[in-house]
Each structure stands twice: as C-alpha cells, then as structure tokens.
Amino acid sequence: MVRVRFAPSPTGFVHVGSLRTALYNFLFARHHGGVNILRIEDTDRTRYVEGAVENLLSTMKWAGITFDEGPQNPGKFGPYVQSEKTEEYRTRAAELVAKEKAYPCFCTSERLALVRESQQASGIPPMYDRHCRNLSKEEVEKRINAGEAHVIRLRVPIGEIVRFTDEVRGDIEFDSRTIDDQVLLKSDGYPTYHLANVIDDHAMEITHVIRGEEWVSSTPKHVLLYQAFGWTPPKFAHLPLLLNADKSKLSKRQGDVAVEDYKDKGYLPDALVNFVALLGWNPSAFEEIFTMEDLIKGFELERVNKGGAVFNKEKLDWMNSEYIRKYSPEKLLELVKPLVEKKGYEVSDDYILAVIKLMQERARTINDFVDFASYFFERPTDYEEKYKLKHWTPEAKERLKEVLPEFQALDNWTHDALEAVIRTYAEKNAISAGKLIHPIRLAVTGRGMGPGLFELLEVIGQNESTSRMAHSLEVL
RNA sequence: GGCGCGUUCAUCUAGCGGCUAGGAUACCGCCCUCUCAAGGCGGGUACACGGGUUCGAUUCCCGUACGCGCUACCA
Numbered sequence: 001m002v003r004v005r006f007a008p009s010p011t012g013f014v015h016v017g018s019l020r021t022a023l024y025n026f027l028f029a030r031h032h033g034g035v036n037i038l039r040i041e042d043t044d045r046t047r048y049v050e051g052a053v054e055n056l057l058s059t060m061k062w063a064g065i066t067f068d069e070g071p072q073n074p075g076k077f078g079p080y081v082q083s084e085k086t087e088e089y090r091t092r093a094a095e096l097v098a099k100e101k102a103y104p105c106f107c108t109s110e111r112l113a114l115v116r117e118s119q120q121a122s123g124i125p126p127m128y129d130r131h132c133r134n135l136s137k138e139e140v141e142k143r144i145n146a147g148e149a150h151v152i153r154l155r156v157p158i159g160e161i162v163r164f165t166d167e168v169r170g171d172i173e174f175d176s177r178t179i180d181d182q183v184l185l186k187s188d189g190y191p192t193y194h195l196a197n198v199i200d201d202h203a204m205e206i207t208h209v210i211r212g213e214e215w216v217s218s219t220p221k222h223v224l225l226y227q228a229f230g231w232t233p234p235k236f237a238h239l240p241l242l243l244n245a246d247k248s249k250l251s252k253r254q255g256d257v258a259v260e261d262y263k264d265k266g267y268l269p270d271a272l273v274n275f276v277a278l279l280g281w282n283p284s285a286f287e288e289i290f291t292m293e294d295l296i297k298g299f300e301l302e303r304v305n306k307g308g309a310v311f312n313k314e315k316l317d318w319m320n321s322e323y324i325r326k327y328s329p330e331k332l333l334e335l336v337k338p339l340v341e342k343k344g345y346e347v348s349d350d351y352i353l354a355v356i357k358l359m360q361e362r363a364r365t366i367n368d369f370v371d372f373a374s375y376f377f378e379r380p381t382d383y384e385e386k387y388k389l390k391h392w393t394p395e396a397k398e399r400l401k402e403v404l405p406e407f408q409a410l411d412n413w414t415h416d417a418l419e420a421v422i423r424t425y426a427e428k429n430a431i432s433a434g435k436l437i438h439p440i441r442l443a444v445t446g447r448g449m450g451p452g453l454f455e456l457l458e459v460i461g462q463n464e465s466t467s468r469m470a471h472s473l474e475v476l
Numbered sequence: 477g478g479c480g481c482g483u484u485c486a487u488c489u490a491g492c493g494g495c496u497a498g499g500a501u502a503c504c505g506c507c508c509u510c511u512c513a514a515g516g517c518g519g520g521u522a523c524a525c526g527g528g529u530u531c532g533a534u535u536c537c538c539g540u541a542c543g544c545g546c547u548a549c550c551a
Contacts, residue, residue, distance in 0.1 A: 009551050044550055109549070116548095125478040126547065151549050169481070178479050178547090186549040193551050217480055217546040240482080247543060278488065278500095285490040288500055305489080308544065312487045315501045325514080362513045387511085422510090437510040449512035 002034025003207050006067075007197065009041045010052035013258035014059045016311065017212060017242040017250055020276045024239060025210050026065045027277070027299035037204060038070030040081040041197070043190045059259050063269050064292055069204075077204040082196050089191035092199050092229075093152045093184055101228035102184055104140055104150045105132040127180045128153070152185035154194075154224060162220040167208070167237035168304045174220040182221050194218060198225040201234055210237045210301070213308070214249070237301050240280045241308040250311055262316075266365030268327075268335075271320040279309040289322055321364045329356045336369045343370055345377040354459045358451040373450070376460065379468055380446025383476060387448030391438035392476055399429070400439055404469050413462040415454035422454075443472035 006022040008014070029036035038060075042048055057072065069075035079085050096102035105128075116126045133155065144150065160176040184195040191199075201209060216238050226233040242250040250257055256265070262272050274290055282305075283290070283298030290298070324332065333353055340352055355376045359369055370377065383392075406421050422440075426433040437453050444465055450456060457465045 007551095011551075041551070047550065105549095112549085120477080123477055127478090149549095153549095166481095172480075174479070180547075183549050188549075190549090192549070197551090212545095213481070214545055214551090220480095238481085241545070243544080245487085249545070275488090280488095282489055284499095286499055288488090307482055309489090310487060312501070315488060318501055321513090359513095391511095432510085434510050441511070447512090451512080453510060 001207070002029060002032040003037065003205050004029050004034065004210055005037040005039050005201070005204065005206055006065075007039040007041050007200075007211075008056060009044065009047065010049060010056065011044075011047045012049045012052055012055075013260055014056055015250075015257050016259055016262070016272075016276060017257070019059070019063060019259050019272070020242065020279060021210065021212055021239060022060060022065050023063070023273060023277055023295075024281070024299070024304075027296050028208065028210060028301065029068075030296040031299045034207070035068045035075075036066065037075075037077075037206070038067040038072075038080065039200060039204070040071060040083075041193065042081060042083045043086075043193065043196050045083075045188070045190065055260070059263075062263060063259070063273055082191070082200065086190055089196055089199060090185065090189060093191070093195065096154075096184070096228055097152060099228065100155065102152050102154050103133055103135070104144065105153045105181075105183075106135075106143055106148055106150045107131055108149075125178070130181055133181065149187045151183045151187050153181040154184055154221065154228070156181050156221075156224060162223050164219055164223050164233070164236055166216070166219075167235055167301045168240075169216075169238060169306055172216065172219070176220075176224075179220055179224070182218075184225075194221050194225065198222050198229070198231075202226070202229070202231045206234050208235045208237060208301075210239065213238045213241050237304070240305055242276075242279060243308045243310045245310055247308065247310065255311075255313070266339075266367030267316070267320050268323045268366070271316070271323040274323075275316045275319045279311065280305045289319070289326075317364045324363050324366070325361060327360075329353050329360065332356050332360065332366070332369075335366050339367065339370045340377065343377065345370075347377065351459070358455055358459060362451070375445040375447065375450075379464075379471070380444075383442055383446045383472075384448045387438070387442055388476070391442055391448075393439075396435065396439035397473060397476075399425075399431075399436055400443065400469060401473060403436065404466065404473070407462070407469065408466045410462065413458060415452075415458045418454045418457050440469065443476070444468045 004025045006025045008018055008022075026036050028034070040053060053071070060067070067073070069077065069080065071080045074080055093102060097104065111131075112128070115129050119126045132153070156179045157176055161173050162176055162179065163171060163173040165171050182194055183192050185191055219236055219238075223233055244250055244254040246254070252258075256262060259272070263269075270291070273292065274295075277290065277295050278288065281299070281303055283295070283300075283303065330353070333349060333356060336352055336356060337349065340347065355373060356369060359373050363369055363372065403421065403425050406425070407418075410417055410421065422436050423433055426436055441450070441453050441456075442448065444457065444460065460468075
C-alpha cells in the first residue's frame with residue numbers, strides 16, 4: 001500500500017513549489033490507490049506563524065488536493081503535528097545515545113561560530129569539529145546533571161559510503177566524511193527536521209518520500225538515521241526545483257511565489273494546478289490541458305524530469321485564459337460576482353453574465369472581468385491617448401454629434417439595430433464604418449480595444465451609452 | 477572552498493542508438509475583421525563543449541565548462 005505525505009512547515013504562505021510537491025504526492029497516492037497524508041512540521045518554534053496552518057488547509061482545499069490522514073482527520077498514526085509529540089523524539093534520541101549512534105554535545109553556539117570562522121579562513125569545509133564526540137560517560141553524566149545546555153548529535157560513521165536510490169535520479173552516493181554530525185535534538189528539547197522527519201516517516205509507514213531537490217544533500221543523514229534505528233528506509237524521490245527566470249530557486253524577491261497571490265490575481269485553481277503539474281513532468285507529447293483526473297491517471301514518478309523548471313508566467317496566463325474560455329458563464333459568474341460587489345458596483349446577475357459573455361474570450365484572469373473591463377461598470381475617467389490621437393479627430397466629433405440623436409431616438413437598443421444605424425450613416429456619407437465605430441468606442445469605453453462595439457453598446461444600455469457619448473463630446 | 481545534482485528552441489517540454497529533432501507558450505508575418513481577443517495559415521530560433529563506444533549518437537561512457545542546490549541548535 002502506497003503511503004505518502006506532504007510535510008510543510010507552518011511558516012507563512014504556501015509557496016507554489018510546495019503546491020507542486022503537495023500535488024505530486026497527491027497524484028502519486030491517487031494513481032496508486034494509496035494514502036495521502038498531511039503532517040505539520042512545526043519543530044522550529046522561532047519561525048512559527050500564527051494562522052499558517054489554517055491558510056495551508058484552505059489553500060490545499062482551493063487547489064483540490066485532499067488528504068486521507070492529517071490534523072483534521074487523524075488516522076491511527078497520529079499525532080500529525082510534530083510539536084505534539086516532542087516526548088517521543090526525546091525518547092528516540094536517548095535511544096540513539098544509548099546505542100552510541102548519537103552523542104550529547106555541549107558546545108555553545110559561540111564556540112561553533114568560532115570554529116566555523118577559522119575553518120572558513122583556512123579554506124576547510126565548515127563542519128562540526130566533533131569536539132564532544134568522545135566525551136567520557138562520566139563527564140557527560142556530570143555535565144547533564146549539572147544542568148548544562150546541550151544538543152544531541154548524530155555520530156556519523158567514519159569511512160563509509162552512504163548510498164540510496166533516488167526514484168527520479170537513480171543511484172546517489174556520499175562519502176561519510178563529507179557528512180556533518182548533524183544536530184538531532186536542539187537544546188530547547190525540540191527535534192530538528194532530520195530526526196522528526198525520519199521518526200515520523202517510519203511511524204506513519206511512509207513508503208515514498210517525495211520532496212524537493214534541496215533535500216538531496218541531507219538524505220544521507222536520513223539514511224544513516226534509518227540504519228541507526230534499524231529501520232528500512234522508504235523510497236526517495238527528489239523533485240526538480242522551480243526556478244526564477246534567472247534560473248535561481250524560485251523566490252519571493254523576483255515575483256509572486258505564494259499560491260494566495262495567484263488566487264488573488266484571478267487565477268483559477270484548475271489552471272494553476274494544471275500549469276504547476278507540467279513543471280517537471282509531462283504525461284503526453286501533445287496535450288497540455290488536463291483535469292485533475294487526467295493528471296492522476298497519467299502520473300508516474302518515472303516521467304518526472306531531473307532539471308529545474310523556470311516558472312514561466314506567460315504560459316500560466318495562457319493556460320488560465322484557456323480555462324476561462326472553457327468554463328460556463330454561470331460558473332464564472334460565481335467567481336466574478338464577489339469582485340463586482342467588492343468594487344461596490346450595483347448591477348444584476350444578468351448584467352454581469354452579459355459582460356462575462358463578451359469578455360470571456362478576452363480575459364486572462366478573473367480579475368480582468370472587473371479591472372480590464374471596468375467600463376462596463378463605470379464611466380471611463382481617462383481616455384487612451386494613442387487611440388484618441390488616431391480616432392478622435394474634429395471630423396469624427398462632428399459625425400458623432402450628427403448620429404447621437406439617432407442613438408437617443410432608437411427604440412430598440414439591440415446590436416442589430418445599432419449596427420444598422422452606424423452602417424446606414426456610413427454608407428450615406430460614403431465613409432467606412434470604422435470612422436464612426438472607433439470614436440464611439442473611445443467615447444463610451446475610453447479604450448482602444450475590447451469586444452465588438454455593437455454588442456458592447458447593447459450591454460451598456462441606451463441611457464448610459466448616449467450619455468457617455470454626449471459627455472465625451474464636451475470633455476474630449 | 478567542499479559535497480551533490482543538473483544541462484534539447486527565449487520558456488515548458490517530447491525523444492529512451494538511425495527523426496527533415498515533434499508539440500506548447502512567447503515572438504514575427506499573412507488571412508479574418510470596427511479595435512482587441514479568438515480562430516486559420518506560415519516563419520525563425522535548440523540537442524553546452526571535447527573525447528570515446530558504435531556501421532551510426534540528442535540518446536550510452538568519460539572529461540571540461542556552465543548553472544543550481546546544500547553546506548544552521550531553519551525547514
């Protein structure tokens with residue numbers, strides 16, 4: 001039975017890279033009919049952020065990623081929050097000390113800093129100098145009894161090659177002399193990631209550890225821990241990193257990295273999930289739009305790429321617009337309506353629906369429906385300069401002045417009727433219809449692009465449209 | 477610096493010894509057209525480099541270069 005876990009630290013927002021890791025775990029579990037587990041790794045009390053867990057939960061729900069076991073729905077392997085089981089980590093650490101696989105270390109952070117400094121100065125790789133590795137039992141006991149602060153470190157064996165097989169990268173090996181005597185239990189009594197992670201993965205019977213590439217270097221430490229405990233390690237799969245445009249690890253400094261940012265900007269969960277799924281993995285040579293079911297069906301660890309993937313926002317935009325086009329107007333209404341209300345526009349659902357139908361093919365995000373197309377909801381306050389220069393000529397103004405009464409007098413305000421008015425006028429005056437269409441678009445929307453003018457006028461309505469035209473003739 | 481991982485168009489990728497190296501996004505033309513978008517048609521751009529192995533390497537092996545990750549009592 002496949003059992004995988006997503007194990008984030010509640011330190012704030014959910015990174016899109018974390019979203020992908022969570023997604024791959026989810027897809028893998030579902031593909032194999034296995035169990036997807038959520039575990040909160042909150043062993044660093046200094047980085048804990050209030051509300052982060054709630055935010056995580058709602059983000060996962062938004063993205064459509066579900067968990068079979070976790071803090072919200074505990075299975076029999078709980079607790080699923082690491083800070084709730086510190087006692088066990090301490091017991092386990094003591095067990096390793098008793099087996100001489102780990103040892104107490106009394107070095108102060110000041111001494112550690114000094115050691116590191118001098119190592120770096122002389123060009124030696126900065127590692128713990130194992131100062132406390134061979135303290136006598138008596139001395140250790142004495143100092144502990146005296147209440148001296150200490151940590152527990154892993155006693156890394158000397159002269160061994162530590163190997164593991166990565167499901168996406170193949171065999172990887174490390175010389176144990178390059179592995180630090182890692183701290184397992186901090187002086188505050190909390191475990192480090194390495195200890196807690198190994199204990200929990202074993203306790204929760206995790207079969208596959210699917211996580212980001214940044215963990216490759218610490219995997220030998222984990223392998224050593226499994227050995228020290230006498231446990232069989234799970235399989236490891238390290239995912240390629242998500243990258244900035246400059247190929248560095250995707251970071252906040254260079255753009256949006258929080259899933260919440262994308263949500264707020266009007267991206268659909270389906271689109272973001274689809275997009276992020278394809279960063280590092282591809283089920284097909286031709287298709288690119290996949291439902292969650294498609295993704296589950298096609299997901300294979302073997303097809304995961306090794307190289308990092310640049311998070312290419314333009315492609316996300318394209319994918320998002322694909323989804324917007326695919327959705328029904330009614331479904332979009334549910335998403336657009338809250339935005340309309342937030343802006344304080346008072347319009348009917350039917351009105352919003354009409355706007356959606358005109359904008360659906362043009363919108364890249366849900367926010368476009370109210371931002372980009374704001375002229376459906378309020379009179380434009382500024383007019384696109386370039387377009388104005390080109391189309392708002394004295395001649396155009398004269399012609400608009402001439403046809404305006406016809407618009408005002410029109411008794412069936414439909415796009416057909418509107419088109420007839422404009423085309424007839426154009427024909428009569430031997431000008432192209434565009435000579436009238438462009439200035440009117442500018443007068444009514446302030447913009448140089450958008451849906452067809454007749455449809456647009458029909459939606460905006462006779463009163464509002466004609467009043468905007470009259471207004472423009474005065475101010476422009 | 478040390479260790480590890482990686483490298484096909486600008487970007488995401490297909491390719492698992494023999495292909496005119498395919499698709500998508502972006503970009504550029506043309507068509508459609510009231511603008512934009514969509515759609516249709518077309519276009520340019522890639523196997524990091526050097527050695528092997530082989531009848532034949534994008535594909536296998538070894539180097540080099542470059543990039544990235546890790547190098548905390550953070551995860």
